[in-house]
Amino acid sequence: MQMKRIHILENILNNRAPGNFEALILSAILFHREDAYGVPIRQWAEEQSGKMVSVGALYTTLDRMEDKGYISSYMGEPGPNRGGRAKKYFRVEGAGLAALDEWRSANDRIKKGLELNPAGGAA
Amino acid sequence: MSKKIKAVKRRAMIDAFLDDIRRAGSEHGPIADSITMKRAGFRLIRLPDGTVAYKGDIEDGAESTIYLEAGRVEAIQTHRSDSIELYGVSGGIARRFLHAPPEAQVVPPRLAEYTFYLIIRDKNARSVILGDLEEQYQDVYSKFGRRMASVFYWEQVMLSLGPLIWKTLTKIVQIRHWFAR
Numbered sequence: 001m002q003m004k005r006i007h008i009l010e011n012i013l014n015n016r017a018p019g020n021f022e023a024l025i026l027s028a029i030l031f032h033r034e035d036a037y038g039v040p041i042r043q044w045a046e047e048q049s050g051k052m053v054s055v056g057a058l059y060t061t062l063d064r065m066e067d068k069g070y071i072s073s074y075m076g077e078p079g080p081n082r083g084g085r086a087k088k089y090f091r092v093e094g095a096g097l098a099a100l101d102e103w104r105s106a107n108d109r110i111k112k113g114l115e116l117n118p119a120g121g122a123a
Numbered sequence: 124m125s126k127k128i129k130a131v132k133r134r135a136m137i138d139a140f141l142d143d144i145r146r147a148g149s150e151h152g153p154i155a156d157s158i159t160m161k162r163a164g165f166r167l168i169r170l171p172d173g174t175v176a177y178k179g180d181i182e183d184g185a186e187s188t189i190y191l192e193a194g195r196v197e198a199i200q201t202h203r204s205d206s207i208e209l210y211g212v213s214g215g216i217a218r219r220f221l222h223a224p225p226e227a228q229v230v231p232p233r234l235a236e237y238t239f240y241l242i243i244r245d246k247n248a249r250s251v252i253l254g255d256l257e258e259q260y261q262d263v264y265s266k267f268g269r270r271m272a273s274v275f276y277w278e279q280v281m282l283s284l285g286p287l288i289w290k291t292l293t294k295i296v297q298i299r300h301w302f303a304r
Binding site: 037038039042052054055056057059060063075078079081082083085086087088 | 230247248250251252253254255256257258259261279282283284285286287289290
C-alpha cells in the first residue's frame with residue numbers, strides 16, 4: 001500500500017498521472033475502440049463533459065499522452081469527405097490503462113474523504 | 124441601362140437558357156451560343172483535363188459551370204449556397220440530378236485553413252487536424268448551411284490557437300533546455 005502511494009506520488013511529480021481531460025480522452029478512445037480517431041473522440045468528450053473541446057486542445061493532449069506512452073497511433077486511409085486527408089487512429093496501451101486506473105482510484109479516495117467529512121471542517 | 128435592369132435581363136437570359144436544357148433537347152443537346160453566353164456574363168474556360176466550359180456567376184450568389192463538347196452542352200452544374208443542381212444532357216434527353224452530394228463540393232474557409240498552416244509546422248499533424256475539421260465542416264454544412272459551418276470552423280480555429288501556440292512554445296523551451304545541458 002505504502003509502495004503504491006509512493007509510486008502514485010512519483011508519477012505525479014514526474015507528470016505521469018493523467019489529468020481529468022486526459023482521463024476523458026482515454027475513456028473516449030476505449031469507448032470507440034477500432035474507430036477511435038479525432039472526430040468521434042472530440043464529439044464523445046464534448047458529450048460527456050458538457051463543454052466545448054477544441055481540435056487544438058484535443059491533439060495537444062493526444063500528442064502528450066503518446067509521448068507518455070499511454071496511447072499509440074496509426075494512420076488510416078484518406079477519405080473523400082476529408083479533402084483526401086488521412087485519419088489518425090488511436091489505441092490505449094497498457095500504461096494508459098494503468099494510468100486510468102490510478103486516476104479512478106485517486107478520485108475514489110477523494111470521494112471517500114468527502115463522504116467521511118462532508119462539512120469540510122474538522123471531523 | 125441601370126444595373127438592376129441589366130441584372131434582370133441577364134437573369135432572364137440565363138433562365139431561358141436553363142429552360143432549354145431542362146426540356147428534352149435535340150439529338151446532341153442544345154448549342155451553347157458564344158454571343159448569348161458572353162451577354163449572360165459567362166466566360167469560356169479550359170479545364171485541366173482539356174474540357175471546355177463556360178463559367179459565370181448568376182445573381183444571388185449562385186455560380187454555374189456549363190460543360191461543352193464540340194460546342195454543344197454536355198452538362199451544367201449550378202452551385203448554390205444550399206444545394207447543387209446538376210443538369211446532364213445525353214442521348215437527346217435532358218436530365219436533372221438533384222442528388223449530387225453537396226459535401227463533395229464544399230470547401231472550408233480558406234483563410235481559416237491557412238491559419239493552421241501558420242501555427243502547425245508539422246505537415247502530418249496539420250493534415251490530420253485539417254482533415255478532421257473538414258469532415259465536421261461538411262457535416263455542419265449539410266445540416267445547417269454554409270454560414271453556420273463557417274462559424275463552426277472559425278470557432279475551432281480561435282479555440283485551438285491557445286493550445287497549439289502553447290505546445291509550440293513548450294517544444295522550443297524543451298529544445299533550448301536540451302542544448303543547454
